[in-house]
Amino acid sequence: MSDHSEDKLFTQERQQAILTYVETHKKATVAELCQLFKVSTGTIRNDLREMEKLKLVTRTHGGVLIRSKTGLEMMATEKEVRNHDAKVVVARRALEQIEDGDTLLLDTGSTTLELAKLLSERKGLSVITNDLQIAIILEDMPGVVNLFIIGGAVRQKLHCVIPFNRDSGLSELIIDKAFMGANGFTLKNGATTPDVRQANLKKEMIACASNVILLIDSHKVGHDTFAKFAEVSDISILITDTISEEDRAGIEARGVMVISE
Known part of the structure; x- marks a missing residue:
């Protein structure tokens, strides 16, 4: 650097x-x-x-x-309740992108948590995550043959881990599909999160993945938070519940597949 x-x-x-x-x-x-x-x-x-x-x-x-709440991040329990139905819809669509035998990375988040609950419908999966709740759900799931959790410091009340230093070890891995969460997404600034440390880890996750799949409910489209972790062009597929035709056209023009209603 x-x-x-x-x-x-x-x-x-x-x-x-x-x-x-x-x-x-x-x-x-x-x-x-x-x-x-x-x-x-x-x-x-x-x-x-x-x-x-x-x-x-x-x-x-x-x-x-x-001045604003751009830099604030809801606790994990608040995220799970907010727009829950939309997150379930997004998770179900995300599952369609997963094949038996895939190596997956599941970013922390309430929508990726919903996706984790569905992975019993697949076989022979290897999963890496930094989310403690996701790890607990997948620990005894028959379809998950390998489970790895990224080590570091626990973000209290957010149920996730941030590495102690800037080397998470992810650079040595090859991931088929990374399912990423975000707190905001715009055409101008891409995918964002309120925490700089979280953004740095997300960048490492994206760098080791062949396909980056962003999971966001429609309330996050058109809003920015503090730290950018991905340009629009870094994303392979964006999955959401609903999206305007204008936003869809703008995103697809950057080479990103959009899956929604």
């Missing part, structure tokens, strides 16, 4: 941490952010300018206020 890329990554991580701090305290001054992150006033002001452009915060004289 180049020095420029490293600097950009560190900037994203700091901005994610700033957002978390402001969400917790509702506001912050430039001075306290400088002290907290051990950087200059100019660096913090640049961060806040970029974050305001993303509509994450509102800058004030000498400080910042929380």
